[in-house]
Amino acid sequence: MRIYDIESPKQIKNMSIPQLVELSNDIRSFLINSISKTGGHLSSNLGVVELSIAMHYVFDAPNDKLIFDVGHQCYTHKILTGRSRQFTTLRKKDGLSGYQKRSESIYDCWEAGHSSTSLSAALGYAIARDIKKENYEVVALIGDGALSGGMAMEALNDIGSKQKKMIIIFNDNNMSISRNHGGIEQRITSVRSSQIYRGIKHDIKSNLQTNKVGTSILNAMTSVRDIVKHDIINAGLFQDFNLDYIGPVDGHNISDLIKVLNTAKEHDGPIVVHVLTKKGKGYPYAEKDKVGKWHGVSPFDIETGRSLMKLPNDELTWSEIISRTLMDLARKDKNIVAITPAMAQGSKLLDFEKTYPNRFFDCGIAEQHAITMACGMAAGGLKPFVSVYSSFLQRAYDQINHDMARMDLPVVVGIDRAGLVGDDGDTHQGVFDISMLRSIPNLILSQPHDAKEAQNLLYTAFVSQKPFCIRYPRGNVHYDKVDQYELIPIGSWTRYDVGDKPICIVISYGYDVDNVIHKAKENNISMIVINARFFKPIDTIMINELCSYDLPIYVYETDCKIGSLSSAILEYINTQKHILNTIGIEDHFVNHGSIRTLRIQEHIDTQSLFKEIIEND
Template identity: 40%
Template sequence: MKQKRYGILDNISSPADLRGLSYDTLGVLCAALREFIVDSVSQTGGHLASNLGIVELAVALEREFDSSRDRIIYDVGHQCYVHKILTGRRDRFDTLRQYGGLCGFMKPEESITDPCITGHASDSVSVALGMAHARTLKNQKYHVVAVIGDGALTGGMAYEALSSAGTSREPLLVVLNDNNMSIAKNVGGLSRHLSRLRVSPQYLRAKTRIKERLSRIPGGGTITRAVSRFKAKIKRAVLPTSLFEQMGFTYLGPVDGHDLKSVCEFLALAKKMKKPVLLHVMTQKGRGYAPSEQYPEKYHGVSKFDRVTGAPLAAKKEDFSAFFGKELCALAEKDNRICAITAAMPSGTGLTRFAEKFPERFFDVGIAEEHAIGMAAGMAAQGLVPVAAIYSTFLQRAYDQIVHDIAIEGLHVVLCVDRAGIVGADGATHNGVLDIAFLRSIPGVKIFCPSDFAELRVMLSRAIYRETGPVAIRYPRGSEGAYRKELSAQPLVCLHEQSGSEVTIVTHGIMVNQAIDAAEILMHEGIRAQVYKVNEIGSGLEQAYAEVKEKLGGWCVVAEDVVPNGSVGEWLAAHRSERTDLLNTGDRFLPHGGVNELYRHCGIDAEGIAAYIMKNRNGKENGVG
């Protein structure tokens, strides 16, 4: 099949190739980039709308800065596709988010132009300021730029960093990519004109000369201060700058982020300013592809889709998130104490329907997990039943609030831990392999592990109505597997009993499917294996776990899609005298790839579990994953 050509894009091998091009030619390049991105992401899946919206801004950044030396940090990182394409990785874009291929986020291992790993929101300004401090302390010369979206600016960490950066006096550029929520009123041509005037060389030189001359005459200082106060009042009246300028930044903009010439001019001016600068750029999310322009949230993160129609290539099955949302709505119909909280993920966590049906009891706090859990504690203290649905990898950020605001007081908050376990294509920053470890370490927290939808229904109802303290329900991304039962009444249940078993496979959650299949493989090899499923994890289960130890005689292999530290396997190994082997994701961060590929990579798929047992059945080895 003949490879598709993309015109001028085919001749761009590095950012250096951009600097001799006219603005008209760069505009043609931007159109080619959008076509390439849509073609590529339709085949691999990935983040589409955010990358289509940032094309001109990303081209301008690569043109005005040297990303091999200057540090350009894309917040979250899901908007870095143009950066990757222009920095020598276009030929590998068909491997995006695939096992062994390009990461969907910035990754220093791939290129010196990626200054740090990204994947979570709101930390770019903090990291950028750290790099700026390092530059100053080491007496080096390079520019530092943080590109942060208005969504990421809802995270409190961003404001902590902006406050610190503004008072640091470090030369630092923060580019606010505003593609949805206008945090400051755009007053059009007057604002842009005054912004350009304030940073033009002629203005800056004239301002300096006037100050010098006034300082030489009697009362000059008083006149200077009066003029500055008057100017500040005028600026506050006509420019949306007060928040950032009060933090110590020089505010530029807003500028049309799709007017490439204007963006380049502003970036060039910002580079010359030896202080903290914030450039406000207005962009359209999903620009250049009609379906994503119309439904930018739907096309934020996509699976493979039809390039012409925008329709997904695979029919979407009901997943754990959607099922959770449906069940929560059913419970909330009958109980007006139930509230739902999420941190900028209403669709991802299945809460869109809840938001529509119960808008007064639905709270999307933005990218602010710490606040979400603190607020849940306040609700619980006053008699409501808050249900906070947050991805496992993002719940890490609220560890202190779970401890300090919820667990110490024993408040009844239900944590619905979405995307638990191996997530896959989004890689190390998104795999939910740490939640059992950090939740199990907190006194009073109980963790439920449903293996299918029926168990999720029962456990959600139980968490709301039968529990009194903090309780978490962890479930994976995607749909249920072949296991379709409801055996969640006990902390431990036997799924696959065999008399005279040589080994017991212990697991929990969706991993039961791998364990049952492994037992079947072993049976065909003449090895008897039984499978036990753990339904509850956490403190307060000492008596139940005492019974677990009694039931689990002989050799146990504990298979989990989590890290070993803090795992169920670690607990059992510490409390059993019999041999207990651990199979898990290992003491490491996993690469990106499909979930089944990563199961195989870790040796926790059915074949891997069976192979391990066959290899080690003589008891000569004691493997720890």
């Protein structure tokens, strides 16, 4: 079958196993060729081609709900549901999303740009199905790396308790984005090597099902089977959650996959199907990758594996600049450590790991844990740096608020991929961290406008001994290593005068500061350009000065407006001009006491309100 002729998964239902194998080979070649031109998530999709085909062969989507965790491994699913002709538009404006997208297809029942959500969503679907007395299967495909996310563990606990009929396909490729870390991985390894159990189980069933006596003996051996299952293969990872288990099964053997999935389909209650796959299968460069280089790729040359996107010789990515600076500072200070929640490759921390292996900590896909662990390190006298993508940082909001800022612990957080990231879409746009963090007391939030400022901000962050966040975007910038680090006054902005008689003031941040200056010079427009390198605290002295000029002020920012830099400026200006009288809790944490006492203390009781009304009348 030609890939472009596939419009529905129903078209593969009557195909033979050899035909399905041929289809899997065609899809794998299609993916390599297509992604080499558009970029996208390569390794994860090459690893689940046969598994995706088997899922659509056995189950009846869109009636049956197929949930992919993480959503970026759904490319074969998209091909089988009639979207192959759109792959030239993958991750482009108005084109095919790189993830499941509910608005894109009725076959996409769930959206996820981050890991560990599938099991909770699947249980929710199963509960809704049973309450509404509907009839469909719920299937969650989750990777081994995603099990390091606390949300997945919480879901497994609840699934085992509620015992709803659902199928968990555990895609075990011994990698998440890069290699896995931690105790869960060790438990998975013991389950992965369960050849002894599989042999025993097969031999017992084959020998005893040949006659009535044997069948009776087999039925009486349930407890023995369970003992063998638990003691020989130590499948406690799932058994401890009260989940039945099948596997492991070869994730690239379509015949075996179909048999096992059909068995799971007949099972009453939750069941785990353990599938062994090879990430990057079919493309040698991706198969050999152990650090996540081929997880998400830009356009590349298929023959050589070389990226077609090259940086100018004098430029580095912002992530690389931060990483190099971190390594330089760590060379001089042995208390500096680095932490990543499974993003060592993307955050350019692999060199740090190689140079300082005992001071590097990859905690898996667990942003919450990463932040609180860093807080414990800080309380113990270390100087931790945590690198987290902006779009994933929201998962650790509670930890930043409650553990890091409330205890005023000196943790430095590098907010990578801040701002628009483009291709990965709405699940990954890092435009909310400013508004999310600005309301948290004790926290310093900043962004450099060039490489020099990035180096000095990171140096300042460690010296400050405060909860300090530095955001930086995806992309690259001209780089020169600073000769000597300089302390940047906390909350200070810098000013650039373009021309002689300014007609306006533009306040911006990040690399857009230089863009505005360049554009103003190019168009011969005189203006004052402000580098607002701190979102919290802001430079109130400079704001007062700017307001005295009686010039129009433009706040030019490329992140969410609500709660943004402009909001911070307006809030401050309002306190000076009293355009709007505001009553609320100021920028600090409120200690314990009765509610009545605290409302009086914070001047948010009705008596304080009316006192202000009378005084301002």
